[in-house]
Amino acid sequence: MARTTGSDGxxxxxxxxxxxxxxxxxxxxxxxxxxxxxxEVGVQAAALYRxxxxxxxxxxxxxxxxxxxxxxxxxxxxxxxxxxxxxxxAYVENHIAFHIExxxxxxxxNMELRSLSPERLTQILRxxxxxxxxxxxxxxxxxxxxxxxxxxxxxTAMALIQMxxxxxxxxxxxxxxxxxxxxxxxxxxxxxxxxxASSTAPRFLSGAQRTL
Amino acid sequence: MARTTGSDGxxxxxxxxxxxxxxxxxxxxxxxxxxxxxxEVGVQAAALYRxxxxxxxxxxxxxxxxxxxxxxxxxxxxxxxxxxxxxxxAYVENHIAFHIExxxxxxxxNMELRSLSPERLTQILRxxxxxxxxxxxxxxxxxxxxxxxxxxxxxTAMALIQMxxxxxxxxxxxxxxxxxxxxxxxxxxxxxxxxxASSTAPRFLSGAQRTL
Numbered sequence: 001m002a003r004t005t006g007s008d009g010x011x012x013x014x015x016x017x018x019x020x021x022x023x024x025x026x027x028x029x030x031x032x033x034x035x036x037x038x039x040e041v042g043v044q045a046a047a048l049y050r051x052x053x054x055x056x057x058x059x060x061x062x063x064x065x066x067x068x069x070x071x072x073x074x075x076x077x078x079x080x081x082x083x084x085x086x087x088x089x090a091y092v093e094n095h096i097a098f099h100i101e102x103x104x105x106x107x108x109x110n111m112e113l114r115s116l117s118p119e120r121l122t123q124i125l126r127x128x129x130x131x132x133x134x135x136x137x138x139x140x141x142x143x144x145x146x147x148x149x150x151x152x153x154x155x156t157a158m159a160l161i162q163m164x165x166x167x168x169x170x171x172x173x174x175x176x177x178x179x180x181x182x183x184x185x186x187x188x189x190x191x192x193x194x195x196x197a198s199s200t201a202p203r204f205l206s207g208a209q210r211t212l
Numbered sequence: 213m214a215r216t217t218g219s220d221g222x223x224x225x226x227x228x229x230x231x232x233x234x235x236x237x238x239x240x241x242x243x244x245x246x247x248x249x250x251x252e253v254g255v256q257a258a259a260l261y262r263x264x265x266x267x268x269x270x271x272x273x274x275x276x277x278x279x280x281x282x283x284x285x286x287x288x289x290x291x292x293x294x295x296x297x298x299x300x301x302a303y304v305e306n307h308i309a310f311h312i313e314x315x316x317x318x319x320x321x322n323m324e325l326r327s328l329s330p331e332r333l334t335q336i337l338r339x340x341x342x343x344x345x346x347x348x349x350x351x352x353x354x355x356x357x358x359x360x361x362x363x364x365x366x367x368t369a370m371a372l373i374q375m376x377x378x379x380x381x382x383x384x385x386x387x388x389x390x391x392x393x394x395x396x397x398x399x400x401x402x403x404x405x406x407x408x409a410s411s412t413a414p415r416f417l418s419g420a421q422r423t424l
Contacts, residue, residue, distance in 0.1 A: 026326060030243030111323055114238060149404075151397045155389070158382050159375045159401055166374025177367070185367045192361075193405040 025104035029112040060120045067127040084142030103168045149195025237316035241324040272332045279339040296354030315380045361407025
């Protein structure tokens with residue numbers, strides 16, 4: 001079957017992005033050289049620069065695609081229901097599932113913001129703010145409906161996001177708990193943290209086990 | 213007043229450590245050179261190597277001192293009371309206060325573990341485990357006494373630590389909330405997350421304001 005140049009090009013670009021995420025996660029962005037990346041991918045440095053003319057442009061692409069992926073995943077997972085408890089549960093499930101699948105990219109996105117130019121940093125931070133705003137809206141709706149008991153919507157949103165993203169630091173597939181069990185426990189902690197009455201916060205996932 | 217060589221040496225060593233934390237937080241450990249650090253401190257590279265013969269030894273010292281500082285702070289803050297609610301509140305207050313004061317060192321300690329040799333990594337992870345074990349013991353005692361309602365002690369401890377340490381990512385002194393207000397809100401979220409009955413979880417800090 002004949003391959004088009006386009007599909008080959010896309011394949012190479014995807015290979016470069018994946019190799020870059022792994023190298024940056026391992027050594028840090030400042031320490032990674034484009035030469036090192038070219039060697040890792042098995043192409044000439046000149047070929048690499050055709051796809052990514054600058055190293056910072058490459059970093060920006062990685063971060064933008066990470067945030068676009070997260071936003072798209074949430075768009076797809078967002079329930080049609082207006083119920084704050086259901087929406088919060090969907091947000092938690094999507095956030096944990098997305099980040100567990102992309103540990104290295106998450107690490108790079110959180111750690112290497114310092115190396116973006118001010119304009120590009122602003123662009124990434126704007127995407128993050130839009131995504132976090134979705135969570136704040138859910139929390140605010142729940143508080144206004146009297147379903148949640150929250151002191152400070154902004155702080156609660158930050159606390160939940162840090163808590164959930166933190167899963168990638170210690171979670172390894174195949175250990176004591178499955179992703180389903182971890183997610184069930186995080187859902188239960190989230191619902192308690194936002195003061196959801198237990199009657200309105202049933203366990204959303206089957207397979208949750210009490211290990212205490 | 214005459215200075216001893218010792219006190220000069222200690223001063224220089226402290227200056228090197230502080231400059232190293234700032235450079236590593238800014239550029240990453242792999243990207244920082246000992247030559248760059250010497251220039252930053254204003255000493256010859258040879259003088260730097262007298263204090264820290266290897267770059268990795270310097271990184272290890274920074275991380276070990278961070279963990280020793282955290283452990284010492286907790287030893288000093290740990291209440292004599294056996295009450296799990298009081299102990300948990302003290303743990304949260306100490307953890308947030310310690311990390312807000314040391315944003316760069318926390319960043320370095322969390323990010324650069326990948327650059328330690330296996331033996332030194334084991335040593336740092338052992339110190340972390342000991343510190344986290346204290347939190348797990350508080351949670352377990354509270355659950356056994358029926359004061360807390362917890363699904364999984366290990367996951368709850370990790371969730372709380374990630375949530376609390378996450379404060380350094382977004383908190384800046386002098387903005388909307390004071391450290392006291394942030395800590396009060398995190399205490400309240402913590403108590404709800406562990407299912408502490410609200411009668412047993414009064415607000416521990418004065419000055420907390422409901423902003424919602």
